Amino acid sequence: MSDDASAGGDANGDAPTTEGAPARYDRLERHPTPEGGNSLRFWTDAKSPLTVARNYAVVWLCRISPSLRLKNRLLEALGVTVGDGVSWGLEATPDVFWPERITLGEDAIVGYDSVLLCHEFLQDEYRLGDVVVGDRAMLGANVTVLPGVHIGDDAQVAANSLVADDVPAGTTVAGVPAEPVDRERE
Numbered sequence: 001m002s003d004d005a006s007a008g009g010d011a012n013g014d015a016p017t018t019e020g021a022p023a024r025y026d027r028l029e030r031h032p033t034p035e036g037g038n039s040l041r042f043w044t045d046a047k048s049p050l051t052v053a054r055n056y057a058v059v060w061l062c063r064i065s066p067s068l069r070l071k072n073r074l075l076e077a078l079g080v081t082v083g084d085g086v087s088w089g090l091e092a093t094p095d096v097f098w099p100e101r102i103t104l105g106e107d108a109i110v111g112y113d114s115v116l117l118c119h120e121f122l123q124d125e126y127r128l129g130d131v132v133v134g135d136r137a138m139l140g141a142n143v144t145v146l147p148g149v150h151i152g153d154d155a156q157v158a159a160n161s162l163v164a165d166d167v168p169a170g171t172t173v174a175g176v177p178a179e180p181v182d183r184e185r186e
Contacts (some may be wrong), residue, residue, distance in 0.1 A: 024148040024165055029128040040121040047097050055096045063091050075099065083108060089141065095119060098128060105135035105153065112141040120147055134169060 031046065033039040043052075058078055062071045072082045079100025086104045089112035094102050101118035110116065116131045129148025133139070137151045140159035151157065152169030161178040172181045 024129065024146070024150075027129055027148045030125050031128070032125045033123075036124055038121075038123060039126040043097075043121065043126075046119075046126060052097055055099055059093060059096050059099070062088065063093060066090065080104070083135065086110075089114065095131075101128065101130045101147075103130065103132045105133060105137065107136045108133045109138045111139050111143060111159065114139050114141065114143040114145070116145045118147050137167075 031039075033042055034045065035042075039046075055078055058074050062074050065071055068087055071088045072086055075088075075094060076082050078094075080094055081103040083104055083106035085107040087107075087109045089110060091113040092110045093113075093115045095116060095118040098118040102116050104110070110133070116133075118128060118131055120127050127147055129146075131145055131147065132150040133145075134151055134153035134155060136153060137155045137157075139145070139151070139157045140161070142160045143157050143163065144161075145151070145157075145163045149163050149166060151163065151167040152171065154170045155167040156172040157163055157167065157178060158172070158174030158181070160176070161174050162176040163173065164177040167173050167178070173179060174181050
């Protein structure tokens, strides 16, 4: 990936790095709820129910399919940007509302039962953000990645972690919320 620190990546279309990039919260698009209150009640105003139903059916098939080639092709058909050699564990789930906002770099691994979210429905608003997973990045089993998070090249996310902030290239994080792991103590 590029050394360009802009949120949009470099001129070659490479995924952005996290160094110097805006924080996740600054990258999120905010959409106020029309009548105030619970934004989930208005999800049909945010995305077509037919599109979400189609996405859900395709994602469900991908979750249970052992074929990486089939998963990658089906997810690309939904708009997910999938680099060469990407591997999805069984039950791994991309966002069913906005899968087109996910980018996975070459040889990235998304572990068993992990979830990549590009939206969050809250009180009074919903938020959208692109999820970018860098080249050779690895997400362990049962990882949840929140909207707007960028995970750098060669980064590792330990199993059962919640990624609420960007993960710099080459960094290992773990926990809820995920924090850098001191590799010197191992």
